[in-house]
Amino acid sequence: MTQKQDNILTVEGLKAYYQMNYFGVEREVRAVxxxxxxxxxxxxxxxxxxSSSGKTSFIKVxxxxxxxxxxxxxxxxxxxxxxxxxxxxxxxxxxxEAVRWRHLSYIMQGSMSVLNPVRRIGxxxxxxxxxxxxxxxxxxxxxxxxHLARLKLPPEVLRAYPxxxxxxxxxxxxxxxxxxxxxxxxxxxxxxxxxxxxxxxEVLNLIRDxxxxxxxxxxxxxxDMSVHANVADRVGIIYAGRLVEEGPTRQxxxxxRHPYTAHxxxxxxxxxxxxxxxxxxxxxxxxxxxxxxxxxxPRCPLAVDxxxxxxxxxxxxAPDHRSACWRWQDVEPLVNAAAxxxxxx
Amino acid sequence: MSSLLDIxxxxxxxxxxxxxxxxxxxxxxxxxxxxxxxxxEIFTIIGESGSGKxxxxxxxxxxxxxxxxxxxxxxxxxxxxxxxxxxxxFMANVQxxxxxxxxxxxxLKKIERYLESTARRFLHTTDxxxxxxxxxxxxxxxxLSLKEVRGRFPHExxxxxxxRCAIARALIPNPPxxxxxxxxxxxxxxxxxxxxxxxxxxxxxxxxxxxxxTHDLATAYYISNRLIIMQRGRIVEMGDxxxxxxxxxxxxxxxxxxxxxxxxxxxxxxxxTDPAMVSLATDMVGKPGRLVDRADGRSVRVHEGA
Numbered sequence: 200m201t202q203k204q205d206n207i208l209t210v211e212g213l214k215a216y217y218q219m220n221y222f223g224v225e226r227e228v229r230a231v232x233x234x235x236x237x238x239x240x241x242x243x244x245x246x247x248x249x250s251s252s253g254k255t256s257f258i259k260v261x262x263x264x265x266x267x268x269x270x271x272x273x274x275x276x277x278x279x280x281x282x283x284x285x286x287x288x289x290x291x292x293x294x295x296e297a298v299r300w301r302h303l304s305y306i307m308q309g310s311m312s313v314l315n316p317v318r319r320i321g322x323x324x325x326x327x328x329x330x331x332x333x334x335x336x337x338x339x340x341x342x343x344x345x346h347l348a349r350l351k352l353p354p355e356v357l358r359a360y361p362x363x364x365x366x367x368x369x370x371x372x373x374x375x376x377x378x379x380x381x382x383x384x385x386x387x388x389x390x391x392x393x394x395x396x397x398x399x400x401e402v403l404n405l406i407r408d409x410x411x412x413x414x415x416x417x418x419x420x421x422x423d424m425s426v427h428a429n430v431a432d433r434v435g436i437i438y439a440g441r442l443v444e445e446g447p448t449r450q451x452x453x454x455x456r457h458p459y460t461a462h463x464x465x466x467x468x469x470x471x472x473x474x475x476x477x478x479x480x481x482x483x484x485x486x487x488x489x490x491x492x493x494x495x496x497p498r499c500p501l502a503v504d505x506x507x508x509x510x511x512x513x514x515x516x517a518p519d520h521r522s523a524c525w526r527w528q529d530v531e532p533l534v535n536a537a538a539x540x541x542x543x544x
Numbered sequence: 545m546s547s548l549l550d551i552x553x554x555x556x557x558x559x560x561x562x563x564x565x566x567x568x569x570x571x572x573x574x575x576x577x578x579x580x581x582x583x584x585e586i587f588t589i590i591g592e593s594g595s596g597k598x599x600x601x602x603x604x605x606x607x608x609x610x611x612x613x614x615x616x617x618x619x620x621x622x623x624x625x626x627x628x629x630x631x632x633x634f635m636a637n638v639q640x641x642x643x644x645x646x647x648x649x650x651x652l653k654k655i656e657r658y659l660e661s662t663a664r665r666f667l668h669t670t671d672x673x674x675x676x677x678x679x680x681x682x683x684x685x686x687x688l689s690l691k692e693v694r695g696r697f698p699h700e701x702x703x704x705x706x707x708r709c710a711i712a713r714a715l716i717p718n719p720p721x722x723x724x725x726x727x728x729x730x731x732x733x734x735x736x737x738x739x740x741x742x743x744x745x746x747x748x749x750x751x752x753x754x755x756x757x758t759h760d761l762a763t764a765y766y767i768s769n770r771l772i773i774m775q776r777g778r779i780v781e782m783g784d785x786x787x788x789x790x791x792x793x794x795x796x797x798x799x800x801x802x803x804x805x806x807x808x809x810x811x812x813x814x815x816x817t818d819p820a821m822v823s824l825a826t827d828m829v830g831k832p833g834r835l836v837d838r839a840d841g842r843s844v845r846v847h848e849g850a
Contacts, residue, residue, distance in 0.1 A: 396804055399805075428805065466737040468763050471790060478737040
């Protein structure tokens with residue numbers, strides 16, 4: 200493990216539940232259940248997990264966008280910004296307002312619904328960034344234009360409405376909005392899911408370049424493992440509200456230590472390979488009523504009695520590599536790593 | 545050999561703008577292919593957004609009139625202006641799965657209602673038990689159950705679950721042809737393969753042909769028999785899926801293949817695209833050319849002066 204001061208984000212024992220009380224019926228959804236992780240300065244941390252795994256709730260907490268019925272039950276989410284440390288699980292709205300966009304920023308999913316359709320892009324930039332930047336008029340415009348040039352967007356974009364731009368350009372605009380204040384920490388929530396392969400690669404490349412240039416940290420959320428393979432430095436896998444495995448990208452792909460990760464990697468189809476891909480049976484558990492013990496056990500091919508009763512702890516299985524599985528030693532990569540000959544890079 | 549679906553010289557032109565500054569956009573230009581009724585197959589249409597693949601699908605479904613050419617389903621012209629009975633009959637045979645499940649479902653109505661009306665219409669029954677059974681069976685095929693879906697509204701489900709409901713709905717009348725427009729782009733990673741495998745088993749076990757529209761070359765390679773690659777409305781390469789994708793010939797096909805994110809060098813952070821490749825592929829847009837047959841069974845668009 201690296202030194203503590205190298206971490207920009209330290210999450211400890213975070214539990215965030217949805218608590219609802221309608222007509223006398225109480226319902227508790229344990230969307231984030233005891234997650235401990237950290238993000239280092241200048242790294243891209245990939246979070247993978249399927250829908251209803253709690254990953255969106257988790258990044259909502261990270262982004263300090265906690266609204267009822269989502270409540271933080273325990274734990275801390277500490278950021279170490281240049282302006283000083285802040286625990287967003289406990290900070291006041293004013294304190295959060297002070298770091299939002301300036302230090303802590305968010306690239307949202309679905310660029311069409313993020314941008315106001317009846318406002319020109321330039322106005323949207325003004326709405327977002329004028330206050331955090333503390334600039335106005337000419338100075339603000341110059342700053343925005345400089346930033347657009349870096350994103351390889353023409354200045355005319357500022358005069359356009361969102362519907363006049365292509366999907367890739369719109370996504371670049373949202374990346375521009377999120378990074379115009381040069382934040383130290385960016386959360387990217389499925390930024391390329393709706394894009395074509397060619398544009399997706401461009402946008403990913405752009406995020407990577409911007410991140411390197413600003414030396415900021417990025418938490419990159421997507422369920423597409425092939426995106427993680429190319430963007431993330433480290434990958435964390437969330438399953439049913441828990442972090443089940445975390446490690447350097449390469450190790451996660453070639454020596455996974457959790458059966459769920461092994462499955463995710465193995466199920467990726469590849470050009471040049473037509474072998475039948477295994478599909479995982481069953482479905483993600485209902486978080487209002489999660490299974491006992493390890494939450495993956497009903498779908499797990501390796502499950503034994505112990506998995507049904509006891510919750511496996513997240514333990515270090517290799518340097519920098521943690522897994523929450525009782526049988527991590529028995530996890531085999533399902534697809535051999537040998538690349539078919541002649542595959543294009 | 546009888547054919548299930550015939551696409552003959554189909555073109556679609558859209559006119560954009562008002563009286564002034566009118567612009568004509570060629571969404572689909574001279575598309576030609578056919579599906580056989582005897583041999584069910586998964587026929588893939590690949591292209592980026594704006595390549596006309598969705599327009600082509602809408603024309604096959606009879607939601608859009610072709611500007612030129614004709615589309616025949618079992619020898620009958622697909623025409624959205626014919627009578628209601630004929631339309632319903634056609635719809636029971638050709639079912640769509642659309643791209644965005646949030647737009648496919650009415651947010652104010654329960655999901656089951658959508659499934660129920662499909663079952664009622666196409667199974668010609670009002671028996672609650674039969675309808676429930678049909679709904680449950682269809683939902684089971686996509687990894688859900690009626691118990692889970694009953695009483696829920698679209699906003700209570702994730703995009704992945706909702707898309708599975710949409711596929712289940714399309715499966716209710718047991719159609720011989722399914723038009724799936726980007727069916728897995730919003731489905732969870734762990735269930736994605738089960739849906740792709742499901743499409744495969746629909747073809748192998750039930751003999752359903754699927755027109756699979758995607759921009760994901762990897763799943764296309766995995767399940768399809770034949771494919772066409774479209775660039776700005778034109779088919780640039782067509783043929784056996786494995787032959788084409790193993791060694792694409794047209795510059796645009798090559799660009800697509802090069803853009804697929806590979807996991808073989810995970811963690812290396814290789815993301816750069818060769819700009820020469822991009823410009824070579826985009827230079828081809830709008831240049832006159834024609835499809836030329838190759839010895840290995842594929843057809844490739846050859847451009848003049850290229």
